Amino acid sequence: MNTPAAGIAPAVVWPESLSLPSSVTLPAPAKLNLMLHIVGQREDGYHLLQTQFQFLDFCDQLTFELTGEHSGGIELISEMKDVAAEENLIVKAGRQLQRCHPDRILPDVRITLEKRIPMGGGVGGGSSDCATALIALNYLWQLNMTVDQLAEIGVSLGADVPVFVRGNAAWAEGIGEQLTPIYLPEPYFVVLIPDCHISTAKIFSNKELTRDSRIMKIAPALEQGGHNDCEPIVRSLYPEVDEAVSWLAQFSKTQMTGTGACVFAGFKDKETAIKILCQKPENWQGFVAQGKNISPLFSKLSEFIES
Numbered sequence: 001m002n003t004p005a006a007g008i009a010p011a012v013v014w015p016e017s018l019s020l021p022s023s024v025t026l027p028a029p030a031k032l033n034l035m036l037h038i039v040g041q042r043e044d045g046y047h048l049l050q051t052q053f054q055f056l057d058f059c060d061q062l063t064f065e066l067t068g069e070h071s072g073g074i075e076l077i078s079e080m081k082d083v084a085a086e087e088n089l090i091v092k093a094g095r096q097l098q099r100c101h102p103d104r105i106l107p108d109v110r111i112t113l114e115k116r117i118p119m120g121g122g123v124g125g126g127s128s129d130c131a132t133a134l135i136a137l138n139y140l141w142q143l144n145m146t147v148d149q150l151a152e153i154g155v156s157l158g159a160d161v162p163v164f165v166r167g168n169a170a171w172a173e174g175i176g177e178q179l180t181p182i183y184l185p186e187p188y189f190v191v192l193i194p195d196c197h198i199s200t201a202k203i204f205s206n207k208e209l210t211r212d213s214r215i216m217k218i219a220p221a222l223e224q225g226g227h228n229d230c231e232p233i234v235r236s237l238y239p240e241v242d243e244a245v246s247w248l249a250q251f252s253k254t255q256m257t258g259t260g261a262c263v264f265a266g267f268k269d270k271e272t273a274i275k276i277l278c279q280k281p282e283n284w285q286g287f288v289a290q291g292k293n294i295s296p297l298f299s300k301l302s303e304f305i306e307s
């Protein structure tokens, strides 16, 4: 019998405890929404979605160092100029964990962020940084919180945080937090980064947005794939995105991820993907990365399991 190319997967099991060195560098992977259907809206304005998330082996890097002090300090070193440290989702993650343990003075931590994931690109960089901070600090501060508790904190910081906390490619419903682990083919994606920063809230509040896509069952959705309901709005508002989709679509089925701006197409082998990326207009930005069903963060942390 042939194994299907896509289906429901077992959830990864995070180790209960890990002995991490006092200075450790961990990845925060980007994600793609391989389809994004909007099927309704909640009373609080949040949209009900059906989406497939897959991770990319294209990551920010976060280095965590325990400084030896115990004064509640979380220092963030980053080149992100337009987001104040206390507004950064990494520091917010740490503050939430501190708030959950008011009776403990947790060790001070210095976090250095090496940012590679384009901001506001629909590839989830902020959410992923946030999730890596939640997972890493849970181990480093020996809080023993469960993945469910971390995912609950995560969703209060951003709708996309839980998928990064849980670590599986996923079929997502609700506002993106009801997750079913899945496996999918792991192609090499050409990802183009149009030169525009798109606000998620702005796209979700657009009157013209389709909000009544037909609700799909998981099996046909995994088999048939889908489209992105935000794409027509974004293409009409941002000519850079429209051009990028039209260009990449010459080579393969192309879609936008999340609320944009990045657009992607998948290819079976890396060489083909690189060859296509090399043909893009010189002033465009982009990269090639492989789709991953298990988060690169989980894979990296597994190296620290004591045998």
Ligand SMILES: C[C@](O)(CO)[C@H](O)COP(=O)(O)OP(=O)(O)OC[C@H]1O[C@@H](n2ccc(N)nc2=O)[C@H](O)[C@@H]1O
Binding pocket: 033, 036, 045, 046, 047, 048, 049, 051, 122, 127, 157, 158, 159, 160, 161, 174, 175, 176, 200, 201, 204, 258, 259
């Ligand atoms: C578009 C996706 O990237 C798909 O994965 C996510 O749904 C967006 O997730 P995110 O960036 O973590 O979004 P959040 O920071 O939680 O929300 C930003 C804004 O987008 C709108 N929003 C977000 C998610 C959602 N399901 N419905 C919404 O209407 C809300 O106005 C919210 O204020």
Ligand SMILES: Nc1ncnc2c1ncn2[C@@H]1O[C@H](COP(=O)(O)OP(=O)(O)OP(=O)(O)O)[C@@H](O)[C@H]1O
Binding pocket: 083, 087, 088, 089, 090, 118, 119, 120, 121, 122, 123, 124, 125, 126, 127, 129, 130, 160, 200, 258, 259, 260, 261
């Ligand atoms: N560590 C962080 N990295 C990136 N953005 C952050 C971070 N912390 C806070 N932010 C804020 O979050 C906003 C959205 O960031 P992000 O790059 O995750 O967008 P996105 O890729 O469109 O996300 P999504 O696909 O989840 O909608 C940024 O404009 C920034 O103001």
